[in-house]
Amino acid sequence: MPVFFFSLRFLFFSAIIPFLASIVLYQLDTFDPAPFPPNALVYSTASIPPLINDQLLTGAEFIGVGLLNSPEDIAYHRDSGLIYTGCVDGWVKRVKVTESVNDSVVEDWVNTGGRPLGLAFGLHGEVIVADAYKGLLNISDDGKKTELLTDEAEGLKFKLTDAVVVRDNGVLYFTDASFKFNLHHFAFDLWEGKPYGRLMSFDPRTRTTRVLLRDRYFANGVSMSPDQTHLVFCETPLRRCSKYYINEERVEVFIQDLPGYPDNIRYDGDRHYWIAMPSGVTTWWKLSFRYPFIRKLQGIAAKYGFNTMILEDAGVLQVDLDGKPIALYHDPKHSHVTSGVKIGKYLYCGSLMDSHIVRLDLLKYPAQKRL
Structure with missing residues (x-):
């Protein structure tokens, strides 16, 4: 007894x-998560391309090992041959890449004092930085001068300045992924399932910041079309990229039902966009996005120090100017791929986790037709 x-x-x-x-x-x-739009819960194979390399890390080379702390975005300056990337320690670094990665040179260029994410080049040699904590920055005079361009719109401060691109007339277009959650708490934006993101522009001549689109779901990467008529921007949790026509001020879907959650998107100058995806679509992500109560449990767990955001099978999707999928480079063992840039015969990948840039020879390790 x-x-x-x-x-x-x-x-x-x-x-x-x-x-x-x-x-x-x-x-x-x-914490009160909301249901996602029904189209975000549709999973199809429409965006799976005919060519696939599912072993991205096989044959890949690592640039700047130990010298690049989470190189999130990658911007290539064709005239100088330098790669610029922003790291978690606040440094914008310059990388001189050679045929042999062992001979690559990494330079600490400018420290923003924040977290540099998206990078773009201005019309007069300046480097434009979307700093998650500082706002939109202009670095000029070969790094000697850093100027804050804008950090709010319509009286609302940016919380997560994310990506930026420059039009031929000098106007900057950029995203604030969330006006509620900063980078340190960005997962709560995804879990809450509400549209706190904005697409904006900044005109250096008038110093005017405009909100072009609001109520976007974690507005992320942005790229300019080669004819300068429209932008392509990504909404991460919706697995969707959309076009924004600048003169008409209208939006249409560019590609949706992506095989992963999009981050940065880069145009390669050769009629292709490259969409980085930090994680593929997993059963856990499907359940989490479908059921708000699961996301609430994730949020509560995160408040007590438990990380339930598992990212895996990351990669980069190549699409044409119409959004038609061409090739997918991914790896089940890889995660947190945040940018993909094609330079010559190589694909360069940035990351939120790696201490290096991944480089893959596309000629030696091409994507191939599925059997």
Whole structure:
């Protein structure tokens, strides 16, 4: 009898009380995720291209090992042959890449004091930086001068300045992924499932910041079309990229039902866009996005230091100017690929986790037709 009583008491304190406490905690927590739009929950093979390399890391080379702390975006300056990338320690670094990665040179160029994400080149040699914490920055005079261009629109401060591109007339177009959550808490934006992102422009001549589109779901990468008529920008949780026609101020879908969650998008100068995807679509992501209560549990767990955001099978998708998928380079063992840039015969990949840039020889390790 005493043993039986002890067992019941042990069960009560070890299982039932924690269970009841978790229910109370769930009910009292104010984090309130919303359902995603139905089209975000559609999964098809329409965006799977005919050519695939599913072993991106096989044969890949690593540039700047240990010298590049989470190189999120990659921008290539054709005239100088230098790669610019922003790191988590605040440094915008310049990388001189040679045929042999062992001879590559990494230079600490400018430290923004924040977290540089998207990078673009201005009309007069300046480097434009979308700094997640600082706002939109202009670095000029070969790194000697850093100027804040804008950090708010319509009285609302940017929380996560993300990506930027420059039009031929000098106007900058950029995204604020979330006006509610900063980079440190960006996962809560995805879990909450509400559109806090904006697509904006900044005109250096008038110093005017305009909100072009609001109510976007984690507005992320942005790229300019080669004819300068429209932008292509990504919404990460919707697995969608859209066109924004600048003069008409209208939006249409560019590509949707992506095989992963898009981050940066880069135009390669050869009639192709390259869309980086930090993670492929997994069963866990599907369940999480479909059921708000799961995202609430993820949010509560994160507040207590438990990371439930598992990213895997990252890669880069190549599409044509019409959004038609051409080739996919990915790897189940890789994660957090945030940018993909084609330079010559190589694909260069940035990351939120790696301490280097991944380079793949596309001629030696091409994507091939699926069997």
